[in-house]
Amino acid sequence: MSRHLKALPALGLLVLLAYLPYLPVELPGLLPGRVNGPGSMQLLAICLTMAGIALSYDVVFGRTGLLSFGHALFVAAGSYLTAIGMASLGLPLPLAALLALVGTTALALVVGGIALRVGGIAFAMVTLAFAQAASIIVLRNPGDVTGGEEGRSLDRDLMPDLLLGVNNAPYRYWLALAFVAVAWLAVAWLSRTRAGHAMAAVRENEARAAVLGFDVYRAKLIAVVVAAFLGGLGGVVHAVVLGGSNPHLTTAEFTLSLLVMVVLGGAGSRWGAVLGGFLYTYADSRLVNLSGSSLLESLPGALGNVLSQPLFVLGTFFVIVVYFAPTGLTGLGHRVLRRERVE
Amino acid sequence: MSDVVLLVVTGLGLGALYFLAASGLSLIYGLMGVLNFAHGSFMVAGAYAGWLTMTGLPDSLGVGVRMAVAIAVALAVGALIGFVVEAVLIRPLYRRHIQQVLVTVGLSLTAVAAVQGVWGSDAHPLDKPAWLAATTDLAGAEVPNDRFLFIAAALLLFGGLLALLRFTRLGLVIRAGVENRTMVEALGINVQRTFSVVFAIGGAAAGLAGLLAGVYANSVSPLQGGSMLIYAFIVVVIGGMGSLTGTAVAAVAVGLVQQLANYYAASGVGDLSVVLLLAVVLLVRPASMQGAH
Numbered sequence: 001m002s003r004h005l006k007a008l009p010a011l012g013l014l015v016l017l018a019y020l021p022y023l024p025v026e027l028p029g030l031l032p033g034r035v036n037g038p039g040s041m042q043l044l045a046i047c048l049t050m051a052g053i054a055l056s057y058d059v060v061f062g063r064t065g066l067l068s069f070g071h072a073l074f075v076a077a078g079s080y081l082t083a084i085g086m087a088s089l090g091l092p093l094p095l096a097a098l099l100a101l102v103g104t105t106a107l108a109l110v111v112g113g114i115a116l117r118v119g120g121i122a123f124a125m126v127t128l129a130f131a132q133a134a135s136i137i138v139l140r141n142p143g144d145v146t147g148g149e150e151g152r153s154l155d156r157d158l159m160p161d162l163l164l165g166v167n168n169a170p171y172r173y174w175l176a177l178a179f180v181a182v183a184w185l186a187v188a189w190l191s192r193t194r195a196g197h198a199m200a201a202v203r204e205n206e207a208r209a210a211v212l213g214f215d216v217y218r219a220k221l222i223a224v225v226v227a228a229f230l231g232g233l234g235g236v237v238h239a240v241v242l243g244g245s246n247p248h249l250t251t252a253e254f255t256l257s258l259l260v261m262v263v264l265g266g267a268g269s270r271w272g273a274v275l276g277g278f279l280y281t282y283a284d285s286r287l288v289n290l291s292g293s294s295l296l297e298s299l300p301g302a303l304g305n306v307l308s309q310p311l312f313v314l315g316t317f318f319v320i321v322v323y324f325a326p327t328g329l330t331g332l333g334h335r336v337l338r339r340e341r342v343e
Numbered sequence: 344m345s346d347v348v349l350l351v352v353t354g355l356g357l358g359a360l361y362f363l364a365a366s367g368l369s370l371i372y373g374l375m376g377v378l379n380f381a382h383g384s385f386m387v388a389g390a391y392a393g394w395l396t397m398t399g400l401p402d403s404l405g406v407g408v409r410m411a412v413a414i415a416v417a418l419a420v421g422a423l424i425g426f427v428v429e430a431v432l433i434r435p436l437y438r439r440h441i442q443q444v445l446v447t448v449g450l451s452l453t454a455v456a457a458v459q460g461v462w463g464s465d466a467h468p469l470d471k472p473a474w475l476a477a478t479t480d481l482a483g484a485e486v487p488n489d490r491f492l493f494i495a496a497a498l499l500l501f502g503g504l505l506a507l508l509r510f511t512r513l514g515l516v517i518r519a520g521v522e523n524r525t526m527v528e529a530l531g532i533n534v535q536r537t538f539s540v541v542f543a544i545g546g547a548a549a550g551l552a553g554l555l556a557g558v559y560a561n562s563v564s565p566l567q568g569g570s571m572l573i574y575a576f577i578v579v580v581i582g583g584m585g586s587l588t589g590t591a592v593a594a595v596a597v598g599l600v601q602q603l604a605n606y607y608a609a610s611g612v613g614d615l616s617v618v619l620l621l622a623v624v625l626l627v628r629p630a631s632m633q634g635a636h
Contacts, residue, residue: 067441118625121378121440125580126625132573133618140611252573256380256448263445306460315453322445323435 010184017177020044021170030286041169045241047281048176049234052183054261054277055270056230059187061259062267063196064223065203067120069255070111070127073134074228076249077104078235080138083152083245084145092158097236104232105225112224116217119206128252135250146247153244163240172241179237180274183230187270195222203268260318266328275329284310345483350602352481356490358598359497360559363552364575365582365590366504367425367545373521373585374534374541376440380447381428382549382575383568384454388424389417389550390563391458394469407472417554418547425546429539437535451569458565466564469557489558496555500548501591508587513537521585574601577621583628596620 023035032039053075060066081103085096115126141148156164162171190196198219201209210216239245248254257280265276287310306312325332364386371379393413400409432450436442475492478485508514519527520534527534556571557563574597582593597617605613 067444114622114626121372121376122580122625124378125576126622128573129577129618129621129625133615136611136614136618140609253569256452259445259448260452306457309456309460311452312456312460315449315451315456319432319446319449319453322442322449326442 014177014181017048018174021173036170038166038169041173042241043282043285045169045173045176046285047278048173048180049237049241050261050281051274051277052176052180052237053231053234054258054265054280055180055183055187055273056227056234057255057258058262058267058270058273059190059199059227059230060223061262062269062273063187063191063203064199064220065206066220066223067124068127068224068227069124069252070115070129070131071227071231071258072250072252072254073111073127073131074104074108074231075235075238075254076134076138076245077107078232079239079245079249080146080152080235081232082236082239083154086155086158087152088145090155090158093154093160093163093240096158100236101229101232104235105229108225108228108232109221112221112228116220116224128255131250131252131255135247135252138247138250147245149247151244151246154239159240176237176241179233183233184270184274186226186230190226195219199223260314262328264318264321264328266330269328269330272328272330279329280314283314287313345485346606348482348484349486350606351599352484352486352490354599354602355595356493356559356598357602358595359493360552360556360571361574361578361598362497362591362594363493363500363548363555364571365578365594366500366587367541367548368575369579369582369585369587369590370504370517370521370541371545372579374517374524375433375538376438377433377443377447378440378576379545380444380572381450381454382447382545383572384451385421385424385546385549386553386556386568386571387454387458387563387565389421389553390557390567391462391553392420392550393417393554394467394557394563397470405472406470407474409470410472410475414551414554417550419550421550421553422543422547425549426539426543428546429542433542434535434538455565455569462565464565466560466562468562471558471561475558493555493559496551497591497594500551501587504544504587513540517541574617577617581621581624 021036021041025035026033027035032043034040056075057068057071060068060071078100081100082093082096085091085099086093089096089099091099111127111130115123115130118126138146139148146152162168163175191200195218198209198214198216199222201212201214202216202219206216209219235249238249258277261276261280262273263276264280265274266272287308321328327334364382367385368379368382371377371382393416396413396416397409400412404412428450432446433443436446471489475489476487478487479491480486506514508518516527516532516534516537519532520537524534552571553563553568556567560567578593578597579590581597582589582591597620600620601613601617603613604616605611
């Protein structure tokens with residue numbers, strides 16, 4: 001019973017979010033235009049997609065305690081394989097997405113299998129190296145497959161009409177929402193399985209988990225592969241929402257931003273990762289609009305310029321969170337709630 | 344033949360830049376176990392401090408003099424920033440390695456954004472003396488003179504650091520600390536105090552690397568640090584964390600492999616082979632990642 005009760009807030013939020021495209025309300029300052037207008041819908045779709053991708057990264061970082069700097073590789077693989085499958089092989093979207101998911105999972109088995117032979121910071125460096133290699137390949141554009149710095153756009157003729165065009169932004173929004181829901185359920189299910197318990201044990205104390213009889217290597221590999229699968233799915237959705245693949249997805253900065261999202265929200269918690277991913281992406285795109293605001297104009301030149309940089313605000317906020325709220329925003333929320341109950 | 348000479352000297356020059364950036368990283372990781380993502384910001388700080396000095400000094404001084412002052416300023420600014428970052432941000436998180444990494448990640452985002460906010464995201468051209476822009480004939484190859492400056496700077500730093508590690512008490516504590524920090528502390532030596540010094544030295548080297556990378560590219564830009572940082576990381580790991588000689592050898596190897604493979608195979612193959620080299624080294628010798636823990 002209590003388990004079902006616990007799912008209520010998430011379910012309620014899901015229903016509310018699913019209803020948003022029917023809500024012709026303006027939220028001045030918060031969203032561009034009406035909530036169900038194409039601008040807001042597109043922005044929210046991107047935020048939700050990033051929330052789901054942050055959730056996938058949390059499977060390795062928050063749940064298993066693996067500091068991976070290569071998660072961008074899997075998201076980019078999902079996105080690029082979809083675009084390449086459609087544009088170069090002429091596959092329809094569902095088949096291209098399937099190809100992307102199979103390819104990403106296979107890539108995760110190989111990269112994870114190799115990188116997990118070392119632990120700790122060395123694992124971080126090997127994953128960084130693999131992701132960097134992918135980034136170099138994508139930028140060099142071998143055989144005109146990846147499109148280099150321009151990226152690759154999806155073939156519009158092969159796309160379902162429902163997902164194309166400005167007016168169909170709500171459908172892309174629902175797609176992103178569905179992705180978050182699927183990732184949420186998958187992570188919830190994973191954390192209840194034996195493999196999920198093994199991951200938690202590895203995060204707390206790897207040596208003890210090994211002594212207790214857990215196959216540590218297997219648990220870590222499952223974490224990497226599941227995270228990569230969900231990340232690859234996120235890449236597919238990302239490509240659909242944005243209409244193509246962008247080389248920014250392959251960079252180390254992209255993985256670092258995922259790390260920042262998860263830590264901001266609260267590592268090892270579904271609410272934390274989703275909230276962190278959503279708020280980071282939202283702030284990153286909305287803070288730019290603040291740069292022209294009168295508040296910043298009134299500040300002396302250099303200070304206003306610096307504060308108008310989204311990454312400056314987010315980076316500073318991140319450092320503060322690491323110091324004063326190491327469990328992230330959700331951890332902070334829990335603490336406040338508990339204190340109220342005690343009083 | 345002249346192609347080979349040019350590629351080798353350029354590769355060595357690039358390796359010298361990598362060494363300047365990586366030596367500080369390596370010492371910091373070896374002694375403190377901190378993977379310093381903010382090192383790229385130290386480089387950008389040095390580059391911009393140097394550029395501001397170059398443009399701020401009166402033209403009547405001559406480019407060479409201004410460049411010399413700029414190098415001194417880049418060293419000082421790098422050292423100061425390294426010292427302050429250690430004291431303010433790293434020290435309170437003593438021995439919490441993941442959080443230390445996270446803080447340096449946040450700092451690297453903030454610093455690049457701040458530089459972009461103040462001076463814009465475009466590259467700023469950097470003057471250099473005529474003799475530095477000229478070339479020297481070496482066995483039939485026209486080698487740009489700045490490559491020799493990089494190599495000389497790296498050799499000076501390498502010699503200086505070796506002497507510091509070998510002949511001073513501070514160097515003794517650092518060497519012992521890299522080997523086994525707990526034991527050094529148990530012997531009643533304050534290792535913590537050497538952390539600030541190591542960060543300051545690493546910061547100074549990074550500041551110099553940043554300015555010289557600006558000389559290499561003829562301009563300074565906010566994103567220069569990030570792209571150098573990844574190769575500096577690779578150099579540090581291949582060289583064996585905390586080993587100065589290893590870092591020097593790895594820097595030369597990475598610089599040469601990158602230049603030669605980029606020229607003789609295809610553009611981009613060199614960068615890829617460096618990454619592969621790292622993966623192979625880590626898998627064959629995972630022990631190379633042992634530092635202070």
